[in-house]
Each structure stands twice: as structure tokens, then as C-alpha cells.
Amino acid sequence: MTAQLVVAAALVDDLTRPTRLLAARRSAPPALAGQWEFPGGKVEPEEDPVTALRRELREELGVGIQLGQQIAGPREGRWPLSVPGLTLVLWWAVPLGEPRPLEDHDALRWLARGQLSAVPWLASNAPMVEAVRASLEP
Template sequence: MVVSMSKLVVAAAIVDELSNPQVLLCAQRSYPAELAGRWELPGGKVEPGEDPAAALHRELAEELGVRVDLGQVVPARIAQLDEATRQAWRELYAQGGRYQDQVDGDFSANRPQDAQEARDWPLVGELRMRVWPAQLIPAGTPELVPGEGHQELRWVPWDQVFDLDWLPADLPIIAAIRDTLRPDLAD
């Protein structure tokens, strides 16, 4: 299954410093009503024909007025998803035997197409998210003004990140980001 770029959402786990991250930039949604007040990573949708990394740079410039350096994509880790989401992935990816052995663990990419898919996290319906760690140019933790899509932007220390009311689909992604950037804090 190749994810159409129009169904791909990109996000950045913006930290103070990629080499030794102490805080994560968290964004509180302002809409729609059922998601307002929940926390997410900044980012947005990829337009048809747009490169995903370029889309992320565009979204961050539009939403936050910032430029970033991107790290390596944080790949999907199926084992970190709740059982209902894993079951949905089993149904989605087990077609034709693909991913049957990997659905309960990390993806192992055997073909270029599989490698592309393994980078994308499931969201709602057919939406998928690709996430990069990032740091601002220049690096730091300036006070940022939220755009129309967010009520608040907050730099949060890693030991307090899970105290926020995250969108449910973002929780395993946040855990994977923490484990990747701060293995000393991994569960």
C-alpha cells in the first residue's frame, strides 16, 4: 500500500538541541471542537506533488514563522500502538501477506516501497503521519506565538511531556521520539 501524499501529514518534534534535547515544543490545538485543548506536534498536510520534508518546512514557516534543521525520520513502531490500532494495522497491512510477521513488532523493510510505508505512523482513517526530530535555526527555545490552529505553544521538559493531554494517536509517536532522542529516559 503506497500512502498518497494527500493522505500524509508531516510533523516535527522540535527540541532545543538535537544532540542533547532537554525540552520538546508542544502545540495545543484550538479546533475542531472535539480536539480543542489536546496537544500535538506542529506540522500539517502534504499537498499533492509536494515533497514531505518540503511540506514540513512550509507548514512550520506558515504556522510558527520558524526555520528548522531536520534529523532522521522516526519510523513507525507497531509494538507501541494500542491493541485496537494494531488490529486495524493487521487488517490494513496483512493483505497479500505483507507485514504479517512484522505487525506485532518494528517494521522490517524488505523493499523500497515497504521502507517508505514503514516510516509513516497511522492516524485516523487513511491518514498517516511522518515525523522528524528538528531544532530551530538558530537553536534555542524562544517564545513563539501560536497561529490560528493552536491555543498555546509550550517548551516542555521530557519528564513532563506525558503529563499533557495528547491526541491519542500521538502518544506512541511521542514515546518513540523520546526513546530515539533520549534513550536514557526510555521505559
Template sequence: MSSGVSGLLLVVAVALVDAEGRVLVQQRPPGKPMAGLWEFPGGKVEPDEVPEAALTRELAEELGIAVETRALIPIAFASEGLGARHLLLLLYVAREWAGTPEPRHASALQWVRPTEMRALTMPPADVPLVDALKRLFAGTKA
């Protein structure tokens, strides 16, 4: 049965978790779709690229940090209609990286606890991932 979707858009994102249990989110810059919304860092998976390699590449480009693929732990995914395409967003958690994140392709960065994320305006695909993070951190100081 056809759903009218012309293609699948595979996107990867990460919840970088610092020593205090906070998660890094970035604000989409002006001029981009969904400008001003807060999201998990990441991006599109290119053809012939595995998700983990795409995520390490995106983090180097977007934040200027190095994350080893072994440090990426898959925790959740979101599936969302996006016009004629369909978005599949894979979320990973990472607690280890080299470098200090900087907003190279974003308006701003902020560290927030998963319980505080509901107060942020986020893209529709990111919203269910917040609940997955909150469950993951249930019982911790996050």
C-alpha cells in the same frame, strides 16, 4: 484485501528540541477537530509535495520559524484510522531553526520534556510517538 479506507492522509510533524532537551508542543485551537489537545507542530502534505518541504512550509505558517530540510531527522511514524480515511503521521526531530516559535495557529505553546508528555492530552496518533521520543532521549536529561 480492502480495509474500507477511502484514502491515505499523509501528515508530517516535528519534535523541536531546545538546548535543554525540551520538546515544543502546541494546543489545538477551539473550533478545530480535537480542540484543546496538545500535539507536535506540523500539518498535511499537499499533492506533489515531499514530506520535508511540507514540514518546513507548515512550520513557517504555524510557528513563524524557518527550518532547513537538512535539519529534519526522521525518527518515527504512526498509523491511525481516521473514519473513512487512514492517517500516516511522520515525525521528525529538529534541533536547529531560525526565529522564535509563536502560536499563530494554536491556542498555546509549551516546552516539555519527553518524560512529561504522558501528562498531556494528545491526539491518538501522537501518543505512540511520545514513546519513540522517550527512547531516543533515554539516558539524557530530556
């Protein structure tokens, strides 16, 4: 079985000197509702991962993005997820426009480095949050 690829963005205020990260609160499915995550979603068959990321952020938040570097995870550059067979590729990005919770989320929140622990992140996103925390300016 081939692993299903998920893409997500660490949306920040600046790619060079980021000070804030955008967190998105899940509204569905019920088991995940109320937990916070990096916005993104599954790559469709025959879809390029970057194209999928741009599509997901338009659908979920109504924004385009300025794409930055990939944030390498521990499994061949990818991040493991709690669902078996799913791995995630995470990129730095800056939203082009004002993000709004349109699909799969009911709230968005900009968090400074010291505020990242203020929301309950999905367990599978916690290691990614720590990787991002190290790169945010105080």
C-alpha cells in the same frame, strides 16, 4: 485509495542531545481543541514532504527549522493516525527563531522528559511521544 500523508516535527532544543520537546495545543477543530500535538500538517498534491513540513511550521509557528533524522514509525516508517487513510512522517528538528502559536494552536509549551505526560496529547500522538521520550536526555 491512496493514504494522505501528514508531516510533523518533534521540535527539540538540540539535535545531538535534546532535553526539551515543544508541544502545541490545538485550537481547532472543536473535537481536538485543548489537546496537544506535534506541529505539522497535510502534504499538498505534488509537494515534497520536507517542503510541506517547512511550509507548515512557517504557517503554524512562524519559524524555519534545522531538520534532523526521521523518527521511524511502525508502518513502513510512518505513524498511523486516528483518521482513516492518514499516516504521519515525523522528523527531529530544531526551530530557527522563537515559535509562536499563529495558526491551529493557541499555546506552546517546552516539556522536559519527565513533563511529557503533563499535557493531554492527541491519542494518535501518544506512541510518538513515547518514542521521543526515550531519546530525550534526563
